[in-house]
Amino acid sequence: QVQLAESGGGEVQVGDSLRLSCVLSGRTAEDYTLGWFRQAPGREREFLASISVSGSATAYAESVKGRFTISRVNTDNSMYLHMNNLRPEDTAVYYCAAARMVFTNNIGDFRSWGQGTQVTVSS
Numbered sequence: 772q773v774q775l776a777e778s779g780g781g782e783v784q785v786g787d788s789l790r791l792s793c794v795l796s797g798r799t800a801e802d803y804t805l806g807w808f809r810q811a812p813g814r815e816r817e818f819l820a821s822i823s824v825s826g827s828a829t830a831y832a833e834s835v836k837g838r839f840t841i842s843r844v845n846t847d848n849s850m851y852l853h854m855n856n857l858r859p860e861d862t863a864v865y866y867c868a869a870a871r872m873v874f875t876n877n878i879g880d881f882r883s884w885g886q887g888t889q890v891t892v893s894s
Contacts, residue, residue: 772797772798772883773795773796773797773798773802773803773869773883774795774796774797774883774885775793775794775795775796775867775868775869775883775884775885776793776794776796776885776886777791777792777793777865777866777867777885777886777887777888778791778792778793778794778888779791779792779888780865780888780889780890781889781890781891782891782892782893783857783890783891783892783893784857784892784893784894785857785858785859785892785893785894786856786857787857787892788853788854788855788856788857789854789857789890790851790852790853790854791807791851791852791854791865791867791888791890792849792850792851793805793807793849793850793851793852793867793885794847794848794849795848795849795850795869796848799845799848800843800845800848800849800850800869801824801845802824802871803824803869803870803871803872803883804821804822804823804824804869804870804871804872804873804874804875804880805821805822805841805843805850805867805868805869805870806818806819806820806821806822806841806867806868806869806870806875806876806878806881807819807820807821807839807841807850807852807865807866807867807868808865808866808867808868808878808881809861809863809864809865809866809890810863810864810866810887811860811862811863811864814863816866816878817832817834817878818832818876818878819831819832819834819835819839819841819852819865820832820835820839820840820841820852821841821870821874821875821876822841822842822843822850823873823874824873824874826842826843826845828874829841830874830876835854835861838854838855838856838857839852839853839854839855840852840853840855841853850867852865852867854890857890857892858892859892859893859894860892861890861892862890862891862892863889863890864887864888864889864890865887865888865889865890866884866885866886866887867884867885868881868882868883868884868885869881869882869883870882
């Protein structure tokens with residue numbers, strides 16, 4: 772079973788940038804599509820971005836397209852989310868997750884999840 776751990780959250784100001792990290796253990800990252808999701812208070816968990824096993828394919832939610840960039844380094848069993856021009860509506864708990872397939876952006880395919888890291892954007 773793969774385990775995931777997020778880091779890099781915190782409190783920032785509107786317009787700031789932040790980089791989240793996700794480290795996998797227990798299995799090699801090359802077996803999994805990886806994704807980022809977030810959940811704000813009172814809202815459902817939403818898909819943000821995913822990246823294929825090889826890193827050659829990515830998908831983004833419209834709400835973050837052009838501001839967030841997903842990347843991975845398989846040799847380090849790591850994945851990242853670079854977030855630019857942050858807005859108050861980006862405030863949420865951010866989760867990384869793994870799906871054992873070549874590529875997907877369907878939240879239902881992600882069966883392994885980290886514990887989450889809080890991102891708070893203040894105006």
